[in-house]
Amino acid sequence: MASISGICSSSPTLKLQKQIPRLSNPLGKELVAFPTRRKFPIDRSLSLVSTQSVAREIPAKLATSKDGTIVKEKRGLEKDPGCLWRRYNDWLYQHKELGLYLDVSRVGFTDEFVQQMEPRFQEAFRTMEELEKGAIANPDEGRMVGHYWLRDANRAPNPFLKTQIENTLEAVCKFADDVVSGKIKPPSSPEGRFTQILSVGIGGSALGPQFVAEALAPDNPPLKIRFIDNTDPAGIDHQIAQLGPELASTLVIVISKSGGTPETRNGLLEVQKAFREAGLNFPKQGVAITQENSLLDNTARIEGWLARFPMFDWVGGRTSEMSAVGLLPAALQGIDIREMLVGAKLMDEANRVTAVRNNPAALLALCWYWATDGIGSKDMVILPYKDSLLLFSRYLQQLVMESLGKEFDLDGNRVNQGISVYGNKGSTDQHAYIQQLREGVHNFVVTFIEVLRDRPPGHDWELEPGVTCGDYLFGMLQGTRSALYANNRESITVTVQEVTPRSVGALIALYERAVGIYASLVNINAYHQPGVEAGKKAAGEVLALQKRVLAVLNDASCKDPLEPLTLEEVADRCHAPEDIEMIYKIIVHMAANDRALIAEGSCGSPRSMKIFLGECNVDDLYA
Numbered sequence: 001m002a003s004i005s006g007i008c009s010s011s012p013t014l015k016l017q018k019q020i021p022r023l024s025n026p027l028g029k030e031l032v033a034f035p036t037r038r039k040f041p042i043d044r045s046l047s048l049v050s051t052q053s054v055a056r057e058i059p060a061k062l063a064t065s066k067d068g069t070i071v072k073e074k075r076g077l078e079k080d081p082g083c084l085w086r087r088y089n090d091w092l093y094q095h096k097e098l099g100l101y102l103d104v105s106r107v108g109f110t111d112e113f114v115q116q117m118e119p120r121f122q123e124a125f126r127t128m129e130e131l132e133k134g135a136i137a138n139p140d141e142g143r144m145v146g147h148y149w150l151r152d153a154n155r156a157p158n159p160f161l162k163t164q165i166e167n168t169l170e171a172v173c174k175f176a177d178d179v180v181s182g183k184i185k186p187p188s189s190p191e192g193r194f195t196q197i198l199s200v201g202i203g204g205s206a207l208g209p210q211f212v213a214e215a216l217a218p219d220n221p222p223l224k225i226r227f228i229d230n231t232d233p234a235g236i237d238h239q240i241a242q243l244g245p246e247l248a249s250t251l252v253i254v255i256s257k258s259g260g261t262p263e264t265r266n267g268l269l270e271v272q273k274a275f276r277e278a279g280l281n282f283p284k285q286g287v288a289i290t291q292e293n294s295l296l297d298n299t300a301r302i303e304g305w306l307a308r309f310p311m312f313d314w315v316g317g318r319t320s321e322m323s324a325v326g327l328l329p330a331a332l333q334g335i336d337i338r339e340m341l342v343g344a345k346l347m348d349e350a351n352r353v354t355a356v357r358n359n360p361a362a363l364l365a366l367c368w369y370w371a372t373d374g375i376g377s378k379d380m381v382i383l384p385y386k387d388s389l390l391l392f393s394r395y396l397q398q399l400v401m402e403s404l405g406k407e408f409d410l411d412g413n414r415v416n417q418g419i420s421v422y423g424n425k426g427s428t429d430q431h432a433y434i435q436q437l438r439e440g441v442h443n444f445v446v447t448f449i450e451v452l453r454d455r456p457p458g459h460d461w462e463l464e465p466g467v468t469c470g471d472y473l474f475g476m477l478q479g480t481r482s483a484l485y486a487n488n489r490e491s492i493t494v495t496v497q498e499v500t501p502r503s504v505g506a507l508i509a510l511y512e513r514a515v516g517i518y519a520s521l522v523n524i525n526a527y528h529q530p531g532v533e534a535g536k537k538a539a540g541e542v543l544a545l546q547k548r549v550l551a552v553l554n555d556a557s558c559k560d561p562l563e564p565l566t567l568e569e570v571a572d573r574c575h576a577p578e579d580i581e582m583i584y585k586i587i588v589h590m591a592a593n594d595r596a597l598i599a600e601g602s603c604g605s606p607r608s609m610k611i612f613l614g615e616c617n618v619d620d621l622y623a
């Protein structure tokens with residue numbers, strides 16, 4: 001590999017943004033300290049990586065800005081075209097069978113950095129190998145991590161799991177075929193077959209299916225999918241209203257690994273109410289995808305729903321797209337799910353190579369570590385230049401941030417790890433925030449997702465001599481990549497030939513593995529989500545307080561004469577004076593929905609308020 005420390009030409013110096021703690025040494029060389037881990041002997045000679053070889057031998061020097069803050073002048077990245085072309089060739093990764101390329105040449109990691117990281121990568125590869133053999137890779141929950149087995153059942157650690165995976169896939173394919181063919185049909189529908197899918201689920205039980213539907217659903221799918229992925233009553237009403245009479249030919253797929261997520265449960269209850277009001281028999285149109293014997297599974301079994309498919313405790317929500325969670329909705333839309341599995345399997349095989357430069361997931365993890373200093377100091381901007389990949393960044397937000405965003409590492413050190421992810425699609429985003437990326441705060445690294453095929457063969461035309469619409473998209477991507485790099489903004493480019501089930505499966509597998517490898521590099525558990533439980537618990541406490549408020553207001557409202565209460569009186573009667581602000585917010589929300597009446601004062605001056613209840617009565621509270 002040609003070292004980029006080779007001096008090619010001088011380059012302009014640039015002020016270093018304050019965001020990365022950088023150390024200087026007596027020689028004035030700007031150094032970057034990467035967090036070292038106790039697991040490795042701290043070799044001081046290596047733990048500080050000189051960035052000289054990235055830019056130039058010109059020593060960085062201390063500078064003071066107008067306000068006196070110390071900033072370090074940082075040389076730019078390698079800019080000589082000849083050097084860059086050599087670097088591009090040296091580091092280009094190609095997966096021939098997938099037609100996938102990975103270009104990391106516009107990320108300025110140094111030879112020294114790659115060498116320094118080698119032991120950590122070798123350990124990460126060993127950890128990943130143990131994970132795939134069935135180790136308890138999620139120690140906080142005492143679970144195996146088995147999403148890779150979903151696309152290669154032979155890798156499952158025992159025959160029972162292998163059989164479960166194979167049987168589930170067969171059941172998904174058969175059910176989808178029977179629904180699409182009309183063999184399984186709704187009890188009362190003019191079409192005589194299912195025409196719509198209403199998916200009810202949230203987080204990993206929605207984001208994968210949403211990404212894949214946007215990416216791969218044909219223009220006229222056998223069943224068209226829509227999602228209820230929240231507990232917003234207006235959003236639920238909108239989806240049901242859009243279905244209209246087609247509710248009668250809608251297959252409702254309720255997805256929840258735990259089987260008890262409140263938003264999903266609320267969505268189910270709302271949909272079942274709509275079915276009752278339409279005189280439809282929900283169980284004949286309901287499918288559950290959940291862990292066996294969960295609340296949802298037992299409900300579906302007892303009520304006799306049309307079908308139930310298992311989720312496994314060794315598959316996390318954010319890595320469940322290759323389980324029934326993703327495969328059933330995709331198959332019902334006519335998407336070739338076996339091709340998705342093949343793409344993921346081929347990518348998994350590529351990611352088992354233990355040479356960093358020949359392992360695409362390791363290359364991504366290397367870039368992430370370099371660009372974010374191993375502490376998430378920069379955001380990950382995901383920019384697919386393809387409309388159908390619009391939801392890839394939302395999908396990666398959960399996969400990356402729920403995996404890496406952790407307070408403690410595996411040794412119990414408080415690290416507050418993570419990498420923030422955002423982005424939509426190019427070139428659209430060039431008309432929104434690329435201005436800031438090009439010139440503003442330098443707190444990101446971009447990943448371009450390039451799709452080479454613009455249109456199916458024979459469908460393209462030149463909208464001006466020699467130029468097609470897709471040429472513009474191509475030009476916008478390449479132009480943005482160059483413009484960002486010219487201003488020392490680093491980027492990664494992942495290239496696929498076209499958006500197909502195979503390439504989508506490969507992209508999903510690429511990022512699942514990169515997240516797992518990166519988590520090893522920063523010594524965290526990528527497979528649990530303790531922070532989410534805190535939010536759920538707090539939400540439960542708000543609802544419990546609301547019930548007490550309603551009871552207090554109901555008592556006061558039933559008195560003769562009516563007794564409007566101040567906020568303080570409500571808080572005292574709830575025995576929660578310290579929660580007066582939350583009580584105020586609860587009442588404001590109730591008043592906005594005609595469930596509490598402001599007798600005196602206004603919400604803008606809380607202390608002036610006197611409140612009593614709307615029509616609701618205490619019996620409803622405890623119904």
Ligand SMILES: O=P(O)(O)OC[C@H]1O[C@H](O)[C@H](O)[C@@H](O)[C@@H]1O
Pocket residue numbers: 202203204205255256257258259260261264316317318402529532
């Ligand atoms: O699939 P469920 O059990 O309903 O969970 C849905 C989501 O809930 C939480 O937010 C978890 O952090 C996610 O990982 C999960 O995907």
